[in-house]
Amino acid sequence: MVGDSGRRRYVALGDSFTEGVGDPHPGLPNGVRGWADRVAEKLAKNQKGWEYANLAVRSKRLRQIIDDQLEPAIALEPTLVTLYAGGNDILDVGTDMDRLLEEYSGLVGRLAETEATLVLFTGYDIKVNPLLEPLRRRNWQYNARVRELAREHGAVLVDYWCFDEYNDKRMWDSDRLHMSTAGHKFLARQVLAHLGVPTSFKEIDWEPLAPRSTLEWVNAQRQWMNDWVVPLIGRKLRGVTLGDSLGPRWPYPVKVPKKGGLRRYALEHPEVLEGHGPSFPRPGK
Template structure:
């Protein structure tokens, strides 16, 4: 049966790590892959994606929830709070009350919420204190999913994500293989027949202590330090970005074709506006 799927959230749902210049914002992601398979099941399925990287939970609440519900969705996927968990000053109790209020709003509007727990990303010991916060987050998400009859994707249980090959170079976002694998999980949980075959990368051999330390130092310098630097300056990688699919499209019409049409429409709008 066809419906309208709207995705909201941050970089996890925008598709960061699944880099592809053919798609809006230069990424594809698991949500696009899910939408494509829904369109194959029934070409009447429609899809919008309002997620933007770096958004915190209150921004998703203020900027995306009502906009999503105005599209009259039947299914709304939500992942929010990951960026807040990285901030040690975050009040987790208050955060999860805000999260539950969002889920309740979605459910009251008649859409089925699709929720995600968070995975214990295999990072440096620098981030070990975040695990307990992630476990608390996950406990709340599971309870909220039961309360509001939401579809739950218990991402925390997917042991294959301990494989570094499912993560991008920053170790915070999934690689293309990770996005594809997650899309297959989501479709399985939704009970949707699909043609996605997870392609797990081959494990890397042991690089040695010196090479391992060099890799950790490079990662800290190229990804971790800049990330916290942006937080101190109160800027994010999503500040200049717009939602990838702001209006519903039909994935059965071809996602790349739709993306090309969207780019052409944007160019025409800028040209006519400047004339």
């Protein structure tokens, strides 16, 4: 089991997936919580002394994660590292997949050199819209390389691609690209299980989804386009992202309280919310 001996320090790297977008919480940095916070809290409840840093920032591309997060993460001397990076690149027109996978491989190699327990993720096969079907082939390429690297480096592989639970629309936020709170909770449980850490998360017990009429479906599609797709395209044309004004949520290791978790820590250390919080836009790429 991870953290059985010595110092215990968990460092998370990545983009919105790891930052926690889709799981809102106004009392935490950047106004979100997410699966990584939940993992850190469960680790602290299970074993004393866990520290946690989360360097992930929404919208970041792989090159930015390498430039901004890799060396700081190594300097923190982690004993546990989680990495998901490259998803935003896959959604970008003109991405060179050979170069992307080469840079991703180098990033994984550097993190493996720390000898920390390394956790990697495949990308989920999000069926958002037929217009995005060409991007699925990129996702397949990415996932195949992630699986190879996990074998090569002895990393823990969380094969997100294979989780049928995410076929339920309620596991996704309103933008249809980020997990909802339920999705983050489920992923936290999966990560902990892969690490051999006992969990006590409640199983989701949902009522069956009511069928929608054609008119309801059309209206939902229109609202999604207006609320998410059009603004996303506009930001891409302007060359801006929702992560431009944000920094990492937990840039330095904090000792996670066994009782109350990171929410208690934020209440006792309000300075961690300076420059963060609910004033920033919530989900988005």
